[in-house]
Amino acid sequence: MSAPTNHESVRVEVRGLRKSFADHEVLRGVSFTVERGEIFVLMGPSGSGKSVLLKHIIGLEEPDAGELLLEGQGIHTEGLRDRYRMAMVFQSGALLNSLTVGENVGLYLREHRLRPEPDIRRIIAEKLDIVGLKGTEEKIPAELSGGMKKRVALARALVIEPQLILYDEPTSELDPLIAITIGQEILALRERTHATSIVVTHDRDLAFGIADRIAMIADGEILEIGRPEDLRRSQHPLVRKFLTADFKPKP
Amino acid sequence: MFRDIGGLVLLFWRTLQALPLAFRHRRKVLEQFYEVGLGSLLMVCILSFFIGGVLALEIGPVMVERGLANYLGGIVGLGLCRELAPVLMAVLIAGRIGSAMAAEIGSMAVYQEIDALRTMNINPIHYLVLPRIIAIAVGLPMLLIFADLVGWMGGALVCSTNQQVAVGMQSFLSNLRSTVEIQDVFHGLIKTFVFALIIGTVSCHQGLATIGGPRGIGRTVTKAVVNSIVLILILDYFLTHLLVQIEK
């Protein structure tokens, strides 16, 4: 185990991805490319396969068919993870419940022995500060609210300074002000490390605020893909509904 | 269960390959060791005391009746350190430690903590399995030494206090000393070491393979304990067979 130190950003290609669980086909031939340093937002109804898609991209699930390429290499290529730093912010946070908040955030640096201990402490404090959780190092995950867990998970991912980062609904459960900070941090991370980012979200403000391109996925297929302004002009009924629905009763 | 054997062997092999990293993970090894060792010491002592006692109580009267009272210490001593203490302590630890390992790793699998480790390029085998298997493989044989000593004391005490047995503590112990040799203790230690590897590997393997929610974790714990005990009892016979051959 070692940790890569290069800073090139990576290009992600998803080609003809198919995945079924039992006889339920969740992904039915999904293809798209995310360019180096791009912020790519995935939107779509609940249950449409967004989380499953992210897990494939980072190599946690095996596709039934299709390919996932990072810089042209399959995600399971030997040593790929030692070459590129990747991170994922899970929808549920997925903090290690037996570790404190600080230990969770510092886990990557400590396990890979990337920095001396005082540096690690400083970095932990710094990243917790970014997500608005200054001074919570000694808390355990069970003591946190859902939104706080999510933010700790984000801090844990930021520590990696990833070249590819996947966010699974980073702003759900967060209040609007913190959601904006998180959005800004996604942009700032790209500035700092040129990270390629793939963001799954239901938050239209976030999507249109940070995306270079947006893809709409429904029932395991991509309906529309393009820049935010392209999406706004989309004729696809579901996309229109998804982007414009509000609380006003229909006339 | 036997379907899992392939995966079990593979996990064990991967853990062996990771052995050079043990020093790096020494803090986690120590943590686990504390759980296995100190956490179980009292229970091991109480149980082995009674096992030694009941062994003397069962065999004692028969031997006294046939005028073999002098051999009681040796028989109880051998039976304990070669067979009963290793197997029963392994069963106890499978229930106490194996179940806890399986439940902890199982809940980590269910709540995506292991996925999170993978995304951080942290190998769950190095991070979770290695420290546990080392801790149990070192800890259980150490517990066995306590079990042997306390079990022998239990036997001696029953002999000297129970009317039906009526072999003095002195003669029990001196016969034990002259019969039980260091290699008999080793015989038990080797078995225990193997049992410890079985418990550690089976429990971690079941834990990693957990799917579903709380019910999945429950199933995992049951399977970890039952499979460990079954494997221990079956392997016990073959291992003993092998060791007896070697000792000859």
Ligand SMILES: Nc1ncnc2c1ncn2[C@@H]1O[C@H](COP(=O)(O)OP(=O)(O)OP(=O)(O)O)[C@@H](O)[C@H]1O
């Ligand atoms: N491990 C699994 N086993 C069986 N089915 C699964 C599994 N993971 C996901 N699914 C199914 O795949 C479908 C898509 O799930 P996914 O979690 O990707 O949805 P999503 O688009 O992320 O939804 P949400 O916006 O609610 O998070 C769902 O119908 C779900 O039931």
Ligand SMILES: [Mg+2]
């Ligand atoms: Mg999801």
